Amino acid sequence: MQQMILKSPLVVAEKKQLAKNDIRLKVSRKENFFDLKFLIRHPMETGRRIDKINNKLVPKDYIASLSVSINDKVVFDSHLSRSVSKNPFMHLKVQKLFAGDIIKVNWIDNKNKVYKYKKTINEI
Amino acid sequence: MFKKNIQKFFLNKHSFPLESFIHSGLIFSNDSMEQYNSIMDFPPFQDHIDRGEKLFYKKIFNNKSLSSCLKIEENKNFKYPKFDTKKLKIITLEHQINLCLAELNHKKWKHNDPFTMGSVMAFIKSKNKGKTLIVDLPHVALDNFNNGKELYFKRIGKMNLACSSCHLLNSGKFFRDEQLSPTIGQPNHYPIFRKAEQYYSIQMRYQLCMKSVGAEPYELNSKELNQLEFFHSFISSGIPINGGVYRR
């Protein structure tokens, strides 16, 4: 069998740029409630940071509001600001959750752009 | 004997069990430990570890992957860095990964690239969390070991400090706002993500330390840093490992 000498990398790291507005969400059953934890990849720029490459102030860029709905009923909503850490993380607790429930997380940034995420709970 | 003595020194100085030295400087403060646990519950750098997992198991050549080449999961202990008695050279985990990539006819990875080497390093260490670090010291490795020991005790840079100045003699004391971590257990928990995002391997951290005392740092994978890592890891044998963890 011919041996291949690979000159260029076959194993290229997927997504070298960590994608903005990606969300990672986990639900787990606890004794009397359900843990809902999620993290959204977002720079949450305060507008005070200086970009070292071109020596300019990086403009404000942050998530301004976020809501969680279960089966299209809003159960939680929030207003955030640039005082929230980069890659905002939230741990919430839901009282009742059933298999088949649809969790939606929607968020809006300071430029009024809307982002949506939906997850159907399979087994819980 | 040297390892036993140095571990005894720290166990007497700081009354914590040997296993807890995996947490390095965090053992001195419950407050710090709690913040660490909170962030590790859902780390912002999880993406790197997940990417590392994909790269580790991906079949690259001849139906083989890094996993099949490294065979780390089969060992009940964690045995890197190690001394290759045939080639008479220190093999760090990064170096072994590149040797495996060469075997798989693949281009080498840079030791400090968080998207390739860094991701796989963080994944491997976190997957093998809890395993005991065991570094063997064969007779032929003694020269390298002793060189590493010398480097550890050598004063360098404008500030004229050695690793031992801070981490042996003054562990537990405060230097500015940092509580100095004890030497044993430090390599066990690398690589780290500083500020929850910046990747550092143990050798990259050595370089940072050297720069902060005003010295010119050695190159990554240089003879010197490999010897230092080998010595450092040997005296930390017996302490469990972790990796891909948060640091301030």
Add this chain to the structure above:
Amino acid sequence: MMKFTLTRRSFIKRLSLYYFCLFPFQTNFSYAHQNIKKFFEYTNKEKLFDDLSFSNLDLNNDKNINLKTPDIAENGSIVPIQIESFIDGEQTFYLFSSKNENPLTSIYHFHENMVPFVSTRLKLQESSKLHVFIKFNSNIVHAANDIEVTIGGCGEETIG
């Protein structure tokens, strides 16, 4: 010619459909606080408390609030905060960091089916007090903790 009848009922239904398409985030909370965004621009903590009707309140720590914060923040840009209230029913948490440029950091509103609990990570500029006010029905309770910060979290980051 096709007859097209539009009853009053179907007209209102259609109008409300358009309304909800245009404003998908209208909830009781955001609708009642149309001007909430302006409070995030305030730089004066006293005026902020005044205008939100939080002044003249007992600033002791209410026993119905469990506010968990570190004593010394390892890193001011990622400070884990946890708030749990033992109050039943719909309620809103208002979180302030007294020395941030804009002290109001975030507001969390819990409807039914949510345990009034949130754990998140905030940026703190310097050693300061972290205040939480909880509004429920027409009551307001308060708790605050001191947090020491050595590396400020709001300014230039040194990440390369």
